[in-house]
Amino acid sequence: MTNWNLYSRGDKFFAIVVSVLIGMFTVATLYPFIYIAAVSFSSGFAAQAGKVVLTPIDMTVEAYKYILVDPEFWISYRNTFIYTIGGTAVSMLFIIPAAYALSRPQLMGRRFFNLFIAFTMWFNAGLIPFYLNMRDLNLLDSMFGIILAFAINAFNIILLRNFFEAIPQSFEEAARMDGANDFQVLWKVFIPLSKPAIATITLFCIVARWNGFFWAMVLLQSQEKIPLQVFLRHTIAKLSDDDEFAITQLDAAYSAETVTAAIIVCSIIPVLLVYPWIQKYFEKGILLGGVKE
């Protein structure tokens, strides 16, 4: 129990303000999830009429039935998994060695390379040149193209580089004395010591890939290659344009809103399942006890 007698009035006021702000932030973060879940389980009519606030109205799973029997939903779901797993794996394959190399003081031209990488964070060619570039590389409408084009992220490289730089140099030196080469130093020492940072960056990559929408929409034309987010957009467009759907919506068990919400819920579930697994790495560092500072 907190003994409030030990705190000054200023401290108490600060604690109250912080608690209120955190409470507001929690509600603002959590409410959209609850709302979307509630809509997805509500009837199309209730959702259309704006009756859903916190809990499902006229509870039904019709929206889920609608999407789960659609083979395109499952294809896009599979594609999203491919883009997420493949993309994250390829990203980490590039990011980790790049961050390690850039963190080593002995790298020739290190300053230039760091500047070069950081430069891409602030400046890029823009939409049209990027599109033309992808076209000229024959990477339009290509699943591999989507994975490769966004494999390297300067921010993540810099984040991991900073983490690597903070690892005491004596670890690397000890490993070298023990006979390790650069790859072994990275693989056997730096990566295990950087699990929290790597977990964070992995999660960034997973979330970015999972939610990737814009470039997938621009670069992919084939229906069998689109990810879930683009399928979601197609579905919204289709349902909105569907006259029959519009006519029956007053007594419909599902509507554009509920189906959209159901797809969103389905798309959130895998991220929610992955997060707790990565969460443990965020909680504490691993360097404790290895070196005496």
Add this chain to the structure above:
Amino acid sequence: MSSVTLSDVEKYYGPLRVVHGINLEIESQEFVVLVGPSGCGKSTTLRMIAGLEEISAGTVAVDEKVMNRVAPKDRDVAMVFQNYALYPHLKVFENIAFGLRIRKEPKEHIDKTVREVSEILGLTPYLDRRPAELSGGQRQRVAMGRAIVRHPKVFLFDEPLSNLDAQLRTQMRAEIKRLHKRLGVTSVYVTHDQVEAMTLADRIVVMNDGNIEQVGTPMELFTNPANQFVAGFIGSPPMNQFEGTVSANADGLFASVGNASIALPEVNNVQHGQAVIVGIRPEHISIHPVDGLPSIPIALDLVEPLGSEALLHASIDNQPLIIKAETHGDIEHLNSVSELYAPTDLIKVFDKDTGAVINSHPTGRIAS
């Protein structure tokens, strides 16, 4: 077993020269301690032997094979780091086995060797623990285990005890000495602690400002310091040093320090009126009259009891000095000390300009 030879070794960081062309021959099985103040280049020298620093000029050879262009992993040297550098994600067993696994030694051999080394270092009960679950002394032992397990030609120690508390340091010091006796591996040990240097070394290398000031056995350095720096660095407390002027009379040479007159040993190459530095160790000074020695008046400032001995902080002509005196279980009698007697044959005379010793001390006698 292996020798280590440093020939005209220099180290530059940009335009800054931190090691000034040092030469050193370390014999097989020898335990050599590099000692000196912070920034004197001792750790840099050790790291050049390890291959962790490039050698700007000169050569480092192990068993007469020049190592300048050989990677650390191929030098067959092992190093114990000041901050342990244990891999925190690995258990003690894996920490010790790391180098063997990297070298793809057979599993049975790794298991056998790690267990042998753990036995030697008393680490067997801790093999399943992670570094964070060990005490400072145990971690240091693991760090040594990691070095020993590969049976290297040379051990390098970079201030391995400086993070331990005083009691543990004394204990670990003895363990390192025992280990060296048992394994007989050529060892180079860096420290800024002259007590560590004195107790561990077969030979001590005193470094200052990137240069070697003197190389010798601990007792050689103690009794025959080559210059003021070594005299002031070796010994605890260090040698007292006073500025004085040489004068001579029928009884011999004297140094005038203010109103006091200190009898000097026979020195050929000093002149009447020459300014010199007179050095005398705290433990060589007597506070009781000694036949044939003139008394030297002092102003006593402070008495620090250490148990069987006490340190008397005093001054001669406003130049500070420390006397180490026996207490015989009581320090009251020390509070009234007003004069001292300096045995002539234990006095060192240094050139005031160069700091070099003028009289060497062939016998190395120490006052009883």
